[in-house]
Amino acid sequence: MVSIEQLSLMINQHLGLLTCTDDAPNCMKWKIFESPLGGRGLVATEDIKTGEVLFIDHPLVYGPRSGTIIQRGCTVCKNIDSDTFYKCSKCALLLCSEQCQNSGIHLSDCSVISCWPNKVSIEDVDDTVLSRALTAIRALLLNEDQKNLLTSLQAHILHQHGSEIRALKEYFDIFEQDEEFMTLVTCILDANAFQMATPYGKKEMNLRGLYPVSSLMNHNCVSNTRYSFNSESQMTVRAVKPISAGTELFTCYSGMLWGTPARRLHLYKTKHFLCVCERCSDPTERGTLLAALKCFSTECSGSLLPIEPLKSNSAWRCLDCGLRVPFLNITTIQNALGSLMGCLNFDNIYELEKFFLNRITKYIPKTNQIVVDLQCRLIWEFGESEGLRWEGE
Ligand SMILES: [Zn+2]
Ligand SMILES: [Zn+2]
Ligand SMILES: [Zn+2]
Ligand SMILES: [Zn+2]
Structure with a gap:
């Protein structure tokens, strides 16, 4: 496991922060620490006021959820309400338009999948199986630094995780190294991914994203922070009450208004x-x-x-x-x-x-x-x- 110092460096790099010096005004008011709850957490290093922005996180990877009940939708624009859905003839991912097919998102997704020799013809590939595995597939596109950050996050190693990768093997001859990495990613996603917000009333696929800084926060049913998403899928985390130096920062992984x-x-x-x-x-x-x-x-x-x-x-x-x-x-x-x-x-x-x-x-x-x-x-x-x-x- 990486040390807290190494992880802090990776997190700073992810957030685009320089090392804290006197003339680095964007220095954070928290740090990663060994939480008394076990494992790592974030702790305030200065007093923080209500409403103050603690950090703005962005996803390392994001994509469709992996559940077996999945909404079929365009893997680029997330649209689930179209009568023009078709499968890409090279990778079998579901798309809604030529514009989505030619987008950078699809070209990257397609470049990974089309490398794997297919076991059946592309028309016979179940696109929902691909969709379930897509978030893990996208992790293969990360650079070395990003992969190191991803794999330094906590993983729930359980046999049931990775079923979406095993299902994928029915259709593709996945390289062993890719399979191993993607299976680990599914365990990391299970422990850390956040459900991303869908604009109200819009018919879009539910997505999950891996926000590395937010995922370091431990859970409390009365959290002292809250988060919101902007249209670029960035997650802004704010204090919801005054937090004094030395207090752990918490998020709530569950519905705040549920009993x-x-x-x-x-x-x-x-x-x-x-x-x-x-x-x-x-x-x-x-x-x-x-x-x-x-x-x-x-x-x-x-x-x-x-x-x-x-x-x-x-x-x-x-x-x-x-x-x-x-x-x-x-x-x-x-x-x-x-x-x-x-x-x-x-x-x-x-x-x-x-x-x-x-x-x-x-x-x-x-x-x-x-x-x-x-x-x-x-x-x-x-x-x-x-x-x-x-x-x-
Ligand atoms: Zn689309
Ligand atoms: Zn494709
Ligand atoms: Zn609780
Ligand atoms: Zn009574």
């Missing part, structure tokens, strides 16, 4: 750890009651919450009347709510509003994450509806 059971399950599935932070340990999540369900007692209007939130099968209890509900009854309700939300489809914003006001709030408390999520959706949709459109950004 503890949903957040912990998501973190476990995607990042393979069970969070035990202060917020996860507090049944009320600092009074936000995001996970709360309505009390089962007809005479009570209280909220049910887990008694021991760090135990995945904890019984729940009403905050008002103390009624205790076994875990199994809670999961039944949660599953029913999950399937209800999964099949919701509204023709217009007014139907969504009606559902929100008249139905859902009868069954779950107003603090529940589903209600909060619907509120956010309503706000967004209203701003996008005919006659109610927001102007400008």
